[in-house]
Amino acid sequence: MTFHLRFWLNGQEVRTEVEPDETLLWVLRERLNMTGTKVGCEAGDCGACTVLLDGRPVTSCLLLAPKAHGRHVVTIEGLGSPAKLHPLQQAFITYGALQCGFCGPGMLLSAAALLTQNPHPTEREVREAIAGNLCRCTGYQKIVQAILAVSRGEVP
Amino acid sequence: MSFLYFVPATVQEAVELLSHYGEDAKVIAGGTDLVVRIRDGLIQPAALVDIERIPELSRISLEDSRLHIGATATIASILESIEVNHLAPVVSEAARQMGAVQLRNRATIGGNLASAVPSADMAPPLLVLEATVSITGPSGEQTLPIDEFFTGPHQSALRPDEVLTSIEIPVQESGTGAAFVKFGKRSAQVIAVVNAAAWVRIRKGRIEEARIALGAVAPTPIRARGAEVLLRGQEIRADLLEDAAQAAAMEARPITDFRGTLEFRRELCRVLVRRALEQAVQRAIKREQE
Amino acid sequence: MTVITRPAPPPVVEEAAEGAVGKRKSRHDALLQVTGQALYGVDMKAPGMLWAKAVRSPYPHARIVRIDPTRALSIPGVACVITARDIPHNRYGFTHQDQRVLADDRVRYVGEAVAVVAAETLRVATEAAKEVVVEYEPLPAVFDPIEAMQPGAPQVHEGGNIAARLHIRDGDVERGFSEAEIIVEEEFRTPFVEHCHLEPHAALAIPGPQGTLTIYSSVQRPFLVASDVAKVLSMPLSHVRVVATSVGGGFGGKNEMTLEPWVGLLALRTGRPVKMVFTREEEFQATTVRHPYRMRYRTGVRRDGTLVARSVEIISDCGAYVSWGASTLAKACIHAAGPYVIPHVKIEGFLVYTNNPVGGAMRGFGVPQVGFAYECHTDSVAAAVGMDPITFRLRNGLRDGCRLPTGQVLERVTLHQTLQRALELAGWERGAVP
Ligand SMILES: Cc1cc2nc3c(=O)[nH]c(=O)nc-3n(C[C@H](O)[C@H](O)[C@H](O)COP(=O)(O)OP(=O)(O)OC[C@H]3O[C@@H](n4cnc5c(N)ncnc54)[C@H](O)[C@@H]3O)c2cc1C
Ligand code: FES
Ligand code: FES
Numbered sequence: 001m002t003f004h005l006r007f008w009l010n011g012q013e014v015r016t017e018v019e020p021d022e023t024l025l026w027v028l029r030e031r032l033n034m035t036g037t038k039v040g041c042e043a044g045d046c047g048a049c050t051v052l053l054d055g056r057p058v059t060s061c062l063l064l065a066p067k068a069h070g071r072h073v074v075t076i077e078g079l080g081s082p083a084k085l086h087p088l089q090q091a092f093i094t095y096g097a098l099q100c101g102f103c104g105p106g107m108l109l110s111a112a113a114l115l116t117q118n119p120h121p122t123e124r125e126v127r128e129a130i131a132g133n134l135c136r137c138t139g140y141q142k143i144v145q146a147i148l149a150v151s152r153g154e155v156p
Numbered sequence: 157m158s159f160l161y162f163v164p165a166t167v168q169e170a171v172e173l174l175s176h177y178g179e180d181a182k183v184i185a186g187g188t189d190l191v192v193r194i195r196d197g198l199i200q201p202a203a204l205v206d207i208e209r210i211p212e213l214s215r216i217s218l219e220d221s222r223l224h225i226g227a228t229a230t231i232a233s234i235l236e237s238i239e240v241n242h243l244a245p246v247v248s249e250a251a252r253q254m255g256a257v258q259l260r261n262r263a264t265i266g267g268n269l270a271s272a273v274p275s276a277d278m279a280p281p282l283l284v285l286e287a288t289v290s291i292t293g294p295s296g297e298q299t300l301p302i303d304e305f306f307t308g309p310h311q312s313a314l315r316p317d318e319v320l321t322s323i324e325i326p327v328q329e330s331g332t333g334a335a336f337v338k339f340g341k342r343s344a345q346v347i348a349v350v351n352a353a354a355w356v357r358i359r360k361g362r363i364e365e366a367r368i369a370l371g372a373v374a375p376t377p378i379r380a381r382g383a384e385v386l387l388r389g390q391e392i393r394a395d396l397l398e399d400a401a402q403a404a405a406m407e408a409r410p411i412t413d414f415r416g417t418l419e420f421r422r423e424l425c426r427v428l429v430r431r432a433l434e435q436a437v438q439r440a441i442k443r444e445q446e
Numbered sequence: 447m448t449v450i451t452r453p454a455p456p457p458v459v460e461e462a463a464e465g466a467v468g469k470r471k472s473r474h475d476a477l478l479q480v481t482g483q484a485l486y487g488v489d490m491k492a493p494g495m496l497w498a499k500a501v502r503s504p505y506p507h508a509r510i511v512r513i514d515p516t517r518a519l520s521i522p523g524v525a526c527v528i529t530a531r532d533i534p535h536n537r538y539g540f541t542h543q544d545q546r547v548l549a550d551d552r553v554r555y556v557g558e559a560v561a562v563v564a565a566e567t568l569r570v571a572t573e574a575a576k577e578v579v580v581e582y583e584p585l586p587a588v589f590d591p592i593e594a595m596q597p598g599a600p601q602v603h604e605g606g607n608i609a610a611r612l613h614i615r616d617g618d619v620e621r622g623f624s625e626a627e628i629i630v631e632e633e634f635r636t637p638f639v640e641h642c643h644l645e646p647h648a649a650l651a652i653p654g655p656q657g658t659l660t661i662y663s664s665v666q667r668p669f670l671v672a673s674d675v676a677k678v679l680s681m682p683l684s685h686v687r688v689v690a691t692s693v694g695g696g697f698g699g700k701n702e703m704t705l706e707p708w709v710g711l712l713a714l715r716t717g718r719p720v721k722m723v724f725t726r727e728e729e730f731q732a733t734t735v736r737h738p739y740r741m742r743y744r745t746g747v748r749r750d751g752t753l754v755a756r757s758v759e760i761i762s763d764c765g766a767y768v769s770w771g772a773s774t775l776a777k778a779c780i781h782a783a784g785p786y787v788i789p790h791v792k793i794e795g796f797l798v799y800t801n802n803p804v805g806g807a808m809r810g811f812g813v814p815q816v817g818f819a820y821e822c823h824t825d826s827v828a829a830a831v832g833m834d835p836i837t838f839r840l841r842n843g844l845r846d847g848c849r850l851p852t853g854q855v856l857e858r859v860t861l862h863q864t865l866q867r868a869l870e871l872a873g874w875e876r877g878a879v880p
Binding site: 057069 | 158159160161163184187188191192194195204206208232255256257258259261262343344345
């Protein structure tokens with residue numbers, strides 16, 4: 001059975017045929033060649049595959065593609081570009097918030113959703129917002145600092 | 157190994173699809189449990205019936221002094237609901253401790269109950285609030301007390317052709333209080349080693365009625381009725397709460413697995429039930445004074 | 447078909463000349479990372495690419511009676527199945543050439559690969575891997591290194607389960623213990639640890655002209671992998687190019703060859719690019735782990751707190767193959783006495799084969815295990831002589847000019863300054879209980 005999937009990806013309408021057992025993660029990475037969204041566990045545990053679905057962070061590895069039908073999806077490619085970085089992206093660079101960088105796309109999207117909903121979070125709220133994004137390299141400290149810096153408008 | 161995928165617009169349509177495909181069909185709500193189980197090869201459904209686009213199933217509202225939570229209300233929408241926060245704060249308390257942001261945005265309360273795992277975090281609060289669940293099948297709708305819902309690990313009163321449509325919670329009178337506590341290996345994104353909820357109604361320093369529920373210590377979430385009896389009609393004292401906690405721990409039937417040993421779980425029951433009772437009593441006293 | 451341009455090397459020399467030390471510098475690839483444009487192993491693709499999937503052993507120890515890929519090969523979309531028979535030189539390893547690219551006569555741990563399937567899609571490869579028939583004859587297995595050292599234990603390899611034995615001797619440890627006034631003896635154990643780098647192992651092999659091969663891999667040591675791939679596939683080294691992609695975490699877990707020879711050989715056989723990504727389950731089950739250690743510490747000390755003798759026995763659970771086991775054990779033995787002045791030292795290390803997951807390199811390379819043991823032990827020894835653990839360490843800590851049990855003479859030792867600074871930062875009061 002093919003499912004005719006239609007959704008908005010980073011503001012642009014996408015139409016593609018999928019098998020209903022494909023996840024949004026698979027559709028993004030393999031059908032649409034958008035590899036910015038990462039894959040770490042395919043079980044909802046690591047958060048590397050986080051995207052925004054109608055503005056909310058979700059793990060795209062647990063989202064069957066038909067669930068995205070008619071909805072808005074934002075991936076790391078839609079957050080900012082090298083020419084026009086989102087303040088969080090700039091802050092992650094400035095604060096050295098990433099080492100291997102593999103958790104970065106998901107982490108940045110979780111952080112972006114937090115700041116949209118709650119522009120001035122406490123440190124605890126920041127840590128709760130990224131609790132579903134594992135980072136094996138950094139120990140989180142600089143990630144939290146970078147997000148808080150953006151919330152205080154301190155990023156160049 | 158793919159499956160058919162249906163997106164019905166009404167509960168009626170969903171039930172028809174389920175009746176047609178029988179055992180081979182599965183309801184999918186948030187999919188956070190189901191997709192993992194399919195991927196692990198634990199189940200191989202031939203058809204999925206996606207109930208998330210049935211508008212009335214996600215409604216949260218107050219109806220005739222009962223709080224109505226639709227089965228596909230997400231954990232996030234429960235957390236954001238002023239009604240739930242106000243009228244059943246213990247439900248919000250449990251919701252806050254589920255998974256992490258991404259999971260709460262997708263997981264539904266109905267999926268949590270229907271997955272019928274002993275550790276389901278939404279079960280203990282609903283058990284102590286004596287919620288009811290509404291189920292629709294080919295022969296119509298029926299309502300069950302929640303403690304008749306769970307029948308075994310991954311087994312519930314739901315038949316393959318039925319949909320859990322909503323949960324109803326009686327609005328709480330003054331002098332009542334409830335609490336939920338969970339122990340996991342970290343504070344987010346964990347399945348409980350043990351979870352517990354307590355509810356009390358007090359009047360003038362006496363516990364008129366108490367309810368205790370435990371998760372992850374038996375084949376289903378359970379009520380600790382023996383411990384509840386110990387508390388009934390008694391004056392509130394610290395040693396009474398401790399005695400009840402110990403009794404609850406003895407009612408538990410935990411097993412040893414990779415999350416914890418039988419002994420550890422039993423000890424956790426005692427500690428968590430005491431903490432839940434203490435908090436429930438404090439909250440009840442506060443509400444009595446309001 | 448695929449044009450590969452070599453990226454310009456980063457201007458390391460200029461940066462150093464500007465004086466990079468002591469300044470905040472952002473990573474040269476930070477911009478690519480935050481925009482999702484960095485390409486990791488899992489992101490690599492090539493036109494016409496096949497997907498590979500491994501067939502893995504469900505047994506910890508078994509004889510392979512028969513492998514029959516016929517059914518898998520008959521599935522539409524399956525391009526190739528390889529087994530041990532297809533590997534020209536099926537042995538590799540750093541210190542011990544005991545590891546197989548694909549299991550031949552026996553499997554020695556759960557998850558050991560016996561065959562690899564390449565197919566048009568990941569879905570077909572996964573289904574086909576289940577259809578490769580492997581007949582096993584289970585053998586008794588051993589999971590405890592102490593049991594494995596006993597006579598009559600199941601033999602993981604011919605030639606006994608003790609894969610390596612190391613000694614370090616300094617002074618006369620018997621005399622040292624006879625001079626001691628108090629002797630403290632303790633055992634410490636550490637568990638398996640999986641690296642759990644967020645990016646799984648992933649590689650893409652692309653066949654080139656004249657039997658050459660380019661392999662993009664999420665790997666920490668591309669040159670080591672290139673030479674190992676060349677060796678096991680019996681190819682000239684000049685025919686194998688391994689390109690390290692951005693690596694989504696390694697921590698030692700991507701310090702050696704894993705899936706590269708499989709995708710490499712499949713690419714050569716099919717003439718098409720072949721990609722493979724491990725699942726998280728495969729990461730836990732079939733890739734290397736930190737070795738669990740059992741460490742017996744015995745220390746002689748005088749009542750005034752002077753250390754006089756220490757003997758250490760380390761038993762490292764090697765798992766099914768040596769990999770970095772002997773190297774990590776050597777490093778552990780060198781560090782095992784701890785950063786303390788001890789005149790008489792005896793250290794003995796055993797590397798023991800079991801049917802557990804293969805131990806490899808991981809952050810600290812054997813030292814975290816002994817570090818945990820000797821620091822816990824130091825607290826116990828300090829307590830036994832009634833000294834606070836800090837005073838005890840300051841008194842016995844290594845200084846400039848001290849000689850290690852290996853004979854190395856140390857220069858520029860900053861142990862005392864480091865400890866002092868740590869105490870300041872921690873607000874430690876002398877005499878406080880740790
Ligand atoms: C990373 C991660 C973290 C998790 N953390 C927690 C946690 O902290 N606490 C916890 O309790 N659980 C946790 N879970 C388990 C799971 O996410 C929850 O149980 C969740 O509430 C399931 O809801 P869902 O809507 O996603 O269910 P689904 O996956 O859609 O469905 C689950 C099961 O219920 C059936 N079903 C769903 N809705 C209905 C309905 N209305 N009528 C009939 N049948 C139905 C489905 O057929 C399926 O068998 C976690 C899971 C993951 C992957
Ligand atoms: S890949 Fe989706 S949560 Fe890990
Ligand atoms: S930077 Fe490597 S996982 Fe976060």
